[in-house]
Amino acid sequence: MSTPTTTPVTVLGLGRMGAALAAALVRAGHPTTVWNRTPGKAAALAADGATVASTAARAVAASPLVIVCLSDYDAVRAALAGADVDGRVLVNLSSGTSEGAREAAVWAGELGAVYLDGAILTVPAAIGDPSAQILFSGPAEAYAAHEAVFGALGTPVHLGADHGLASVHDVALLGLMWSMLNGFLHGAALARAAGVPAADFAAIAERGVGTVASWFAGYAGQVDERSYPDDDASLNTHLAAMDHLVHETGALGLDAGIPRHIKDLADRAVAAGHGGEGYAVLAELLFRS
Ligand SMILES: NC(=O)c1ccc[n+]([C@@H]2O[C@H](COP(=O)([O-])OP(=O)(O)OC[C@H]3O[C@@H](n4cnc5c(N)ncnc54)[C@H](OP(=O)(O)O)[C@@H]3O)[C@@H](O)[C@H]2O)c1
Incomplete structure (x- = not known):
């Protein structure tokens, strides 16, 4: 041996x-x-x-x-x-x-x-x-x-x-982590303000995050191709739901910075004529800025 x-x-x-x-x-x-x-x-x-x-x-x-x-x-x-x-x-x-x-x-x-x-x-x-x-x-x-x-x-x-590859992935993942955590904390604050324990929200959020992660590979293919078919929901449909998030946040008296940032990106993409495309078309704005 x-x-x-x-x-x-x-x-x-x-x-x-x-x-x-x-x-x-x-x-x-x-x-x-x-x-x-x-x-x-x-x-x-x-x-x-x-x-x-x-x-x-x-x-x-x-x-x-x-x-x-x-x-x-x-x-x-x-x-x-x-x-x-x-x-x-x-x-x-x-x-x-x-x-x-x-x-x-x-x-x-x-x-x-x-x-x-x-x-x-x-x-x-x-x-x-x-x-x-x-x-x-x-x-x-x-x-x-x-x-x-x-x-x-x-x-x-x-x-x-290429020696830079580990750091590129690292900062990209940190960005993903912070975006997820900010979204979670906004949701936890929203739940708490509505009288729901944040712990109850966390249990549902954990399953929801798994669903969203399962979309990564498909969206990555679209970003690589720079082609964003409306396979499930158009950006217009997402934008309507974003209005609900902004409204609920205001009604509960919470800071609206995170929802406003989310909606601002979608608003700009729709204004640029992308409303009928899939959600991943937002990447086009990120390439540009
Ligand atoms: N902690 C995490 O969860 C985590 C996760 C992923 C990546 N990282 C990365 O790992 C690295 C270390 O993080 P850490 O959590 O171990 O930080 P840390 O506990 O603050 O330790 C920092 C280390 O750097 C040393 N150091 C700082 N300046 C120095 C200098 N001029 N010359 C010699 N030694 C110096 C410190 O020595 P002294 O003891 O003498 O101050 C200590 O050993 C960071 O780049 C961090 O981003 C950390």
Whole structure:
């Protein structure tokens, strides 16, 4: 029977997320070296078997694979100043933009490192669980060489060689998350103002969100084709229902900012002659602005 392969790995940054990443790597049996700018955050990891380095440079020297998870990309450059990353695979799981990721790839390349950018689509408590999606972008060979290590953190997904791809998906998903949460909170406030416990609304909302998510693939095809057939309901039909949302919100004395924003986009699309098309035609306004 073959034994699972382990890889020495260094984790720089033991904030909420970095500590969770390091703990998952230790649990998976990878020899793990950790470092944090402010000392004192590694006690639990050390007790579980991690090696604590006194400087980032020493931590980097300990492993061929270096995972960095700090507040932002400036912090990554600051932490690695003076460390010799030449010949190492540097994986940056800090959040950022695609532009920042591409610049970081050039910077890391000049230092001799092979750079992978990444984005974590979950919370620290879920790290190590297969439900935790972690996106990677950068050279396929470097990703493939360490995919098993990344698998200890959740479900890794390699998006392609362009270093910016993980961040593009990350910000797009964050936008989706915030839009959903704002819509939910508006609905919860509406329910509460109408005398219904928000908890009752949440149970119904959860099923409703599943239905809406099932439309994504079809709408994505329409956006790719830039063709928006009126398969189920026209934008005109949606707009009439949006009036009800605005009215109900006003009648209950709630802030109308979110419904107004929703209706404004549809109003503009109808004014531009798209009322008879499907809902996804709103994407045309987003392309334009
Ligand atoms: N927490 C989440 O749910 C979550 C989810 C997805 C993605 N992320 C991303 O993961 C990254 C880390 O988040 P976090 O939740 O772990 O944040 P955090 O708990 O605030 O930790 C921030 C880490 O960055 C370090 N740091 C900041 N500036 C530094 C500098 N100039 N030099 C060296 N180290 C520096 C901090 O070190 P000190 O201890 O010395 O301050 C700490 O280790 C962020 O980019 C975040 O967007 C987080």
